Amino acid sequence: MKPAAVLWDMDGTLVDTEPYWMATEQAIAERYGGTWTHQDAMHLVGNELIVSGEYIKTKLGLAQSAEEVVEMLLDGVVAQVRHAVPWCPGARELLLALHDADVPCALVTMSYQRFVAPILEHLPPEMFRVIVTGDMVDNGKPHPEAYLTAAAALGVDPAECVAVEDSPTGATSAAAAGCRVLVVPNHVPVPPGPGRVFRDTLEGITPTQLGSLLRD
Template sequence: MTHSTPAAVLWDMDGTLIDSEPYWISAEIRVVESFGGEWTHEDAMSCVGNGLLESARVMQTKGVTLDAQVIVDQLTDSVMAQLKEFGIPWRPGARELLTELRESGVPTALVTMSIGRMAQHVVENLGFHGFDAVVTGDDVEHAKPHPQPYHMGAAALGVAISDCVAIEDSPPGASSAYASGATVIGVPFMVDIPEEKTHVLWPTLEGRTLDHLSELHAKVTTR
């Protein structure tokens, strides 16, 4: 490992590590329509990367008369059922990069606004030990785009956030990671990410390696 190797890599989950966003959208549509409302593509896109309680509050404005936490639980149940039926849908290049990080001894944390039981299901079904720490929406007082989730991820690994690389797919997630002080790689999926909220935008993780992360991190930290 060289001096430019990050002390840790912090991963978002939905849309970054796994292709679960379509599952969330399907779950949102089902809940809203059960109350006679309409959940448009624009509504779904506005919630990508947000904390689940914030998404639930948006759904309440569409006529869902359930408590926000009940909405979160129903959405999570639906997504977990789809994951159990169809398996873990990896994003391109994510499994390969995570595997290389593990084999190289680079600590990793999952930093997701999904709740704990959802994240735990994904972690337990990756097929290998993927993460040294997991931070979920249950753990934080302030959801993304607040920097707290990424500060907690670095703290859980015992490293400085400025020594970490974070990988994100959404504006709230990228904003959270950037504000925390991490080196941020944006990999847009469902929605675009403003350039100013990342240090680099990659169209995919396919073909990306630890060397790419180390090179970027060295550039950012020596500016």
């Protein structure tokens, strides 16, 4: 058995770009003479970008709007991604195996299209049949809209899909949409919950094993 589709989170799941975001947040704080802690950085993991922009604006007392803060974040992270894409262990291999097995994949991320594009340049064409980004939905994670949008675009039942996530916010979003959630925690712990299955890594996981998660 194989899943009807696999719906992928990106940051911390497909690519480990969280250190890029954290470095950019720290650089913004230093540029404007503010204080930024590791706890602040952890608080933003998995959030939609406008929520992070609001937090940074308030925390650092910035005159810029939350939207302008988001653009500063994207400027810094995109520059780092263009230099190197840090794939998470096993993620690229699983993505290629799903493509070879004709299992459709969607990318479901709260990052914006301008950040997603340079990452996709490092993959073969059409690896993702559907891409849902944070600037395409009205309600970001943990709301289920992004995952429901991806499943509808693929024409599949969310209950027959496996979502791959690394954060509590993302896991909540995917489970609320009705997906089975494969959780591979990365930078923040993820508590147990309905519909969640945990693994330490994506290394060695096959499309058939993903399908078996729907029957567990």
